[in-house]
Amino acid sequence: MNDSNTDCGGFAARNKKNTLRLGYWTGAWLITMAIAVFGPILLWQDKVLTGAAIVINVAVGIGMIVANKRHLEGLDELQQKIQLEAMALALGVGLVFGLGYSTMDVTNLISADAEISHLVMLIGLTYGAGVIIGRRKYQ
């Protein structure tokens, strides 16, 4: 066991490994997403290739979900609590504001179409803010 003043031995090493693995899967998912979106525009006009790119993107996405699950399971109980609270906040904000945004589109209260990417950004930012708030709360 590591007696360092700065890390927490096996726990920290395992956490780092899980975080890195999640980072690799997330990076791969983003790359396959970019290929699936921009490939048909810039590289090919073949529907079979587009379909294959989407299938690969979803398959890598499943890998990312599994990596995220392992990452969460590897955290200690306080870290899991912080993640749970951040995810609850992100889910709630995403649901309430996402449906509100969609309703504004459906009722033509806004002229532009409601984009799913806006919802993804809102959820991501809320989740990030939730993690920061949680870490400060238990500092």
Place this chain on the structure above:
Amino acid sequence: MKNRLKVLRAERDWTQARLASELEVSRQTVNAIEKGKFDPSLPLAFKAARLFGMSIEDIFQDDAQT
């Protein structure tokens, strides 16, 4: 919930990182428990008790009882 983790740790001249390593949690978690901001689960409390060779009640005290 109050606890004596900080005192027990200091008696052994351990850093928070060392205690975190022994308990297999993050340093932030040890810090939050010491400051009373986070109450550990029963398994973690048992682990701390085993580590210090004490009973749970010797380390953790309910606020209502003090």
